[in-house]
Amino acid sequence: MTWDEAFAVGYEEWSAHMIEDVAFYVGLAREAAGPVVELAVGNGRVAIPVALATGQPVIGLDSSPAMLEQARARADTEGVELDLREADMRDLRLDEPAELIYCPFRALLHLATWAERRRTFERVAASLRPGGRFAWNAFAFDHHIAARTDGVRQDERQPHTIRYSVGDNRIDIIRDDxxxxxxWWATKNEWLGLLDVAGLELEALYGGFAGEPFTENSTEYVFVARRPLIQ
Structure with a gap:
């Protein structure tokens, strides 16, 4: 995983603009009749509203001790229970199969290779109940945005510069500190290929968190997949 623990400092400010995904994942969790798991739980930005809405603890995995500490503190403040575990999503193991596993805020893009993503998807499939759902979102590469922002210092949230390595499908976010x-971005067909090799079925692909149809002009993938009832 490519995560600098220094990013945990000021993460709440960094992620404050991302709010529209919360209602989407809460909606899926409300439909789940069993354990709910969040991959890359971070500071609990999504998991806490999910736990509040469902009245059930959310199992939250993250490889960052600093982010898990923030999630614990926020959960305590909100008076909700989170089952927080320091773990790598590539090695996902659960005590009982989940009804819903979700991975918000494009966190799957921190996996650098096809092999790492395939391993993660296969572990997710093995960790779901038959009929259980897997949901995530990721950006679709937009060359217009890349051309406009590559190498340009930005001041909003925390001062940083974004650099694109197109040949490697990689974006580096470099803070001033x-x-x-x-x-590492992926195409729609790559995501669909991961579902195929993991034995998962596509339920829906949206172009946004309000359920907008995905079109050739969409810049966000919002996926919902299922483990088949019979395999």
Missing amino acids: GARSSL
């Missing part, structure tokens, strides 16, 4: 986080 030197903290770095990298993301």
